[in-house]
Amino acid sequence: KQEVTQIPAALSVPEGENLVLNCSFTDSAIYNLQWFRQDPGKGLTSLLLIQSSQREQTSGRLNASLDKSSGRSTLYIAASQPGDSATYLCAVRAGYKLSFGAGTTVTVRA
Amino acid sequence: SAVISQKPSRDICQRGTSLTIQCQVDSQVTMMFWYRQQPGQSLTLIATANQGSEATYESGFVIDKFPISRPNLTFSTLTVSNMSPEDSSIYLCSVEASTGTGGGQYFGPGTRLTVT
Numbered sequence: 001k002q003e004v005t006q007i008p009a010a011l012s013v014p015e016g017e018n019l020v021l022n023c024s025f026t027d028s029a030i031y032n033l034q035w036f037r038q039d040p041g042k043g044l045t046s047l048l049l050i051q052s053s054q055r056e057q058t059s060g061r062l063n064a065s066l067d068k069s070s071g072r073s074t075l076y077i078a079a080s081q082p083g084d085s086a087t088y089l090c091a092v093r094a095g096y097k098l099s100f101g102a103g104t105t106v107t108v109r110a
Numbered sequence: 111s112a113v114i115s116q117k118p119s120r121d122i123c124q125r126g127t128s129l130t131i132q133c134q135v136d137s138q139v140t141m142m143f144w145y146r147q148q149p150g151q152s153l154t155l156i157a158t159a160n161q162g163s164e165a166t167y168e169s170g171f172v173i174d175k176f177p178i179s180r181p182n183l184t185f186s187t188l189t190v191s192n193m194s195p196e197d198s199s200i201y202l203c204s205v206e207a208s209t210g211t212g213g214g215q216y217f218g219p220g221t222r223l224t225v226t
Contacts, residue, residue, distance in 0.1 A: 031213060032213055032214065034215065036217075041200070042219060042220060043200075043202055043217045043218055043219040043220040044153075044204075045217075046215075046216055046217075049214040093213065093215070096141060096158065097155060098143075098153075098155070100152040100153045101152060102151070103152055
């Protein structure tokens with residue numbers, strides 16, 4: 001069974017600081033890995049999708065890396081802003097199923 | 111990516127009653143998924159719904175409690191039956207992106223259910 005772990009569980013930083021969010025998974029036989037953002041009480045917004053054959057993906061201030069052999073992914077958010085405050089979820093896909101981590105709750109202080 | 115809507119966005123229900131949640135997608139999709147997110151927890155897959163066949167339920171979820179319909183390629187419903195306070199959660203539907211986009215999944219805005 002795939003186990004997905006996200007560290008840290010919570011993070012508070014001053015505005016402008018770079019964010020580093022970690023995700024690890026136990027079974028490296030994945031199809032892809034997806035990072036999501038969730039605002040309180042809301043649905044999930046897809047941020048980045050990395051295929052198993054890729055090493056990283058970038059979108060604006062966001063960059064995600066994937067090391068499939070070691071079962072790790074890292075999401076970097078550059079120059080954080082108060083609007084980045086949310087919970088960030090990592091999900092790995094094997095077959096058609098997504099396995100989610102518990103998330104990292106980020107607070108960016110103005 | 112697909113645009114997904116859900117109704118209702120939230121509801122407060124009494125124990126013992128049932129609630130049907132609707133999920134509408136703006137394009138035809140083969141697979142639709144229903145997830146539950148209990149307070150303070152991450153997402154758990156309830157079932158996968160394919161058009162024209164019965165839903166496939168994950169361990170711990172049964173059809174009598176969570177009946178699902180999938181009448182066409184753009185619509186699905188999830189019913190939460192005989193509710194108890196433990197069913198208070200956010201329920202989310204998701205779809206797999208169309209082929210050629212790497213198989214990402216995209217989520218609706220969720221239905222926030224409170225059972226009293």
